[in-house]
Amino acid sequence: MSEPMLHDAARELLAMAALDALAPSERAALEAHTVTCAECTSDLTALRDGVASLASSLPRKPMAPERDSLLRARLMARAVADRPDISPMRGSETPSRSASPSSGALMRWLAAASLLIAAGSIAYAIDQHASAHELAADVAQLRDSSTTMQTRLAEQLAIVAELTGPGVRVIDAAATGGAQPYARMFWEQPTNHWTFVAHNLPAPQPGHTYQLWMITRDSRKLSAGTFVPTANGSALVRTTYALASDSLAAIAVTNEPSGGSAQPTTTPFLVGAAKTD
Amino acid sequence: MATGDEQALGALYDRYATTIHTIAYYLLGQPDEAEDAVEETFWQAWREASRYDASRGAVSTWLSTIGRSRSLDRKRAMRRRAEDPIDTTDSAAPASPDAADRADSMAPVTSPHVNAEAAERARDIATALSKLPAEQREVIELAYFGGLSQSEIAARTSIPLGTVKTRARLALEKLRAPLAMHRETTL
Numbered sequence: 196m197s198e199p200m201l202h203d204a205a206r207e208l209l210a211m212a213a214l215d216a217l218a219p220s221e222r223a224a225l226e227a228h229t230v231t232c233a234e235c236t237s238d239l240t241a242l243r244d245g246v247a248s249l250a251s252s253l254p255r256k257p258m259a260p261e262r263d264s265l266l267r268a269r270l271m272a273r274a275v276a277d278r279p280d281i282s283p284m285r286g287s288e289t290p291s292r293s294a295s296p297s298s299g300a301l302m303r304w305l306a307a308a309s310l311l312i313a314a315g316s317i318a319y320a321i322d323q324h325a326s327a328h329e330l331a332a333d334v335a336q337l338r339d340s341s342t343t344m345q346t347r348l349a350e351q352l353a354i355v356a357e358l359t360g361p362g363v364r365v366i367d368a369a370a371t372g373g374a375q376p377y378a379r380m381f382w383e384q385p386t387n388h389w390t391f392v393a394h395n396l397p398a399p400q401p402g403h404t405y406q407l408w409m410i411t412r413d414s415r416k417l418s419a420g421t422f423v424p425t426a427n428g429s430a431l432v433r434t435t436y437a438l439a440s441d442s443l444a445a446i447a448v449t450n451e452p453s454g455g456s457a458q459p460t461t462t463p464f465l466v467g468a469a470k471t472d
Numbered sequence: 473m474a475t476g477d478e479q480a481l482g483a484l485y486d487r488y489a490t491t492i493h494t495i496a497y498y499l500l501g502q503p504d505e506a507e508d509a510v511e512e513t514f515w516q517a518w519r520e521a522s523r524y525d526a527s528r529g530a531v532s533t534w535l536s537t538i539g540r541s542r543s544l545d546r547k548r549a550m551r552r553r554a555e556d557p558i559d560t561t562d563s564a565a566p567a568s569p570d571a572a573d574r575a576d577s578m579a580p581v582t583s584p585h586v587n588a589e590a591a592e593r594a595r596d597i598a599t600a601l602s603k604l605p606a607e608q609r610e611v612i613e614l615a616y617f618g619g620l621s622q623s624e625i626a627a628r629t630s631i632p633l634g635t636v637k638t639r640a641r642l643a644l645e646k647l648r649a650p651l652a653m654h655r656e657t658t659l
Contacts, residue, residue, distance in 0.1 A: 211621075266507055
């Protein structure tokens with residue numbers, strides 16, 4: 196056991212504690228001291244205000260709107276799943292015992308009966324305890340599953356919102372060399388979220404990847420990312436890119452060396468013209 | 473929020489997510505890590521809301537303290553994983569904005585949502601930072617922006633540990649004045 200920290204020693208550490216720059220052992224000792232020292236607690240609070248103010252000196256760095264929405268939805272889903280709406284099972288009440296000492300025989304009989312009841316109660320309590328543990332484990336597992344499902348649901352809802360919003364434009368892309376692969380780009384113009392969905396794509400050649408392009412009316416070819424389809428030939432690409440509503444001419448997919456290219460190096464095998472509204 | 477109202481969590485997130493992300497991003501330098509730190513911060517706030525004591529500081533301070541702590545945990549874990557020598561200018565972290573440039577860097581292009589009051593506050597803090605003696609500013613920047621512990625700062629700067637502590641305290645006391653003018657009273 197370490198010695199309790201003296202007041203002067205604690206005061207010396209307060210600034211570094213506010214900056215979260217203490218070793219774990221120092222932090223623990225200081226926390227133990229501040230529990231009983233109002234002066235250090237007050238001082239630490241004031242110093243933490245100073246540290247918190249430093250964040251104001253940083254250029255603000257907001258998250259990308261799409262990721263911000265997803266993170267918020269995930270947190271809300273976790274909070275909903277975290278509601279303490281299932282009370283833990285309580286143990287059985289101990290049977291009350293009362294007896295009037297009318298005779299020695301009766302007392303011995305009652306004592307024996309009490310032992311039996313007590314033994315039964317212990318066995319019952321052990322059984323209930325084990326059941327409660329199992330139940331708690333089941334509840335924890337269900338909560339985990341629920342959180343995972345709600346997180347997935349939040350992500351799916353975000354995608355659905357991007358596909359079905361009032362400002363969504365849809366650009367279909369069909370294969371140029373065959374009838375099978377097809378794709379569709381959803382452009383949610385108010386938020387500039389792009390969602391590309393493709394099916395029946397063959398696997399790219401070894402050392403190659405597919406690359407999605409947005410082609411503007413002034414012939415610029417903007418990469419929207421590279422992707423590799425799943426084993427069943429499907430692909431989903433999401434990106435955010437601000438583009439003037441009348442500047443998109445087409446979308447295209449090319450086969451590129453792994454890592455992608457700055458500009459298309461092969462003829463697009465999927466092309467979709469953007470219709471003007 | 474202490475009563476389990478998730479809408480309160482949403483409101484808290486809407487108000488402070490950018491602040492916490494800013495802290496996390498400048499400490500961690502990686503968007504994914506920063507977003508994880510933001511999530512951990514608000515989750516911890518949700519779980520520990522009942523422990524928040526308004527008499528011990530504003531919500532923004534409480535949340536910033538949690539956010540910085542979670543970010544530092546991640547930064548130190550990243551450093552251990554990479555067996556990275558202590559270096560505040562490593563590639564994983566964006567260069568700490570120079571104190572003299574901070575006020576100017578609150579430009580609309582990087583902070584479209586910042587309001588006039590926040591910008592004014594940032595300028596005051598940046599000015600206060602730039603006015604700190606160089607040796608005090610160095611300690612603050614190594615601790616706050618570099619995420620170094622006091623022992624690591626002493627080793628890096630080759631100054632005694634006691635001097636590190638003294639410089640940190642003096643610097644923080646000087647930084648409290650500009651904050652007091654803009655102290656938040658809400659939430």
